[in-house]
Amino acid sequence: MRALGIILAGGNNNNMKELTVKRAAAAMPIAGNYRCIDFALSNMSNSHVQKVAVLTQYNSRSLNEHLSSSKWWDFGRKQGGLFIFTPTITADNSWWYRGTADAIYQNLDFLKKSHEPYVVIASGDSIYKLDYNKVLEYHVYKKADITVVCKEIGPDEDVSRFGVIRMNEDSRIEEFEEKPMVAKSNTISTGIYVIRRRQLIELMEKCALENRFDFVTDILIRYKNLKRIYGYKMKEYWNSITCVESYYQTNMDFLKPEVRRYFFHDYPDIYSKIDDLPPAKYNVGADVRNSLVSSGCILNGKVENSILYKKVYIGNNCVIRNSIILNDVYIGDNTYIENCIIESHDTLRANMTYIGEEDIRIVFENNERFVL
Incomplete structure (x- = not known):
């Protein structure tokens, strides 16, 4: 694939209460044998993204242990591979990650030294299957500056946990509200983006000069009328571990036969680190x-x-x-x-x-x- 991957897995989620006292949300156990980040990593691997960076920060010990070997997701390779980046004190910077955009900016050398023309940015706390190649094809077809993967959710679901977007007939995003109290749409951002690598570098450098640190607020919302930002709708299962209730419900969804079949039996597979344990x-x-x-x-x-x-x-x-x-x-x-x-x-x-x-x-x- 003509893209490299960035997985954002460093944030602190207070809505998870005691569950994130000793681990990051991306390291939360899912469906018995998996961790939340396994789904984003598996999607990268199945989409043939050969170079992936995971940006960690908050309570990262458990997550780093899980990612100690890249072979489980087929990233043990000579060209590319899996990279784990944490905040690093340098002569020019002594900050922790102050937001998603700042996390990418502090690791800008990774982007500058890469040669892939596109970047797939994904969140580490979502449960889904997605072929990023289809999103990239859509991105190129629309001649978009940024493509946001979005999903329509039911009228009974709480949209205040997400970024809510409204698109025109051509799927170009016209409005983007981050966690609104009253939503004007039931279409939400899944936290998955495709952007050209050089443009991402340019935007990150501009944000840093203006002391702006958040990817959604300072890029997607700020540039929605200046850049061609399109939405790619996914119809398959997707859920995000953003609070205790959503974590509980996501796990309970795996008790449904159709959900288990979709993730465990239908191609492509979801991979995880294997422990050598006896059967139950x-x-x-x-x-x-x-x-x-x-x-x-x-x-x-x-x-x-x-x-x-x-x-x-x-x-x-x-x-x-x-x-x-x-x-x-x-x-x-x-x-x-x-x-x-x-x-x-x-x-x-x-x-x-x-x-x-x-x-x-x-x-x-x-x-x-x-x-x-």
Whole structure:
């Protein structure tokens, strides 16, 4: 493909509450065996983008560990490959990333030393499949300066979490509002952009001179009447991990057969780092219905409409309903859990009850592993 990739994975999302206390949103576990960033990386690989930069900053340890080997996404190559960029103190700059545009500007040498004519910019916290070649073809056909991948969402969904756009009949963007209180459209930006590399360098340098740091506010919105900015509509599944509710719902969507088939069975595949773990073990008394259970789990109780990540232990006579149990959790006997997200590496004592009544409850014990 005639493009290089940039994945923005360094932001802090306060709407994720305790879930991003020790990890970036892009490192959030998804669908049992994946991390959120796996979807953007897999799309890059499947679109034959051979050079990809991941810009990390906030709570990046878990994310960097996950990206420690590029072979899982087929980026272990002599030409191109996977690059991890973090904020770097230099003689000219001692700032952390102050926004998405500033993150790209601080790594402008990566763009200047590359030769690909186009750049695909994607967010690291979205769940989707997309062939970026089709977006690039559309970008060239429209003779666009910037192409924004967008999607129409249902009238009942909260659009205030997204950038809302309005296009004319030719799909040229006429209005772009970032997280409006009252939206005039149900078409949102997915945070995926295609732009010519030289133009991106020019815009980033101009933003830096004017102390502007945000890609959406200082480029897309500011230049919408000066540049040819077009929208490319995607119709397939897309969701963004922007709050606890959206994270919970995205995981629950994988309990639907059509969603699992689309991501796990239909070509192209989604790739992730593989752990060498034994298959899940179902002991006498285990009763599992409509759930995803990952490798390394040991089950003794009842699990219904839930997702269990790797190395989860469910004790005797436990009941788990409509919940997400993250990695390496020990749940003691006779524990009842409903409408909850259990943080990873937690130990829940026996005979406890955790119920999310109005909102999804996050259980964050932050304790040491002990013998029950």
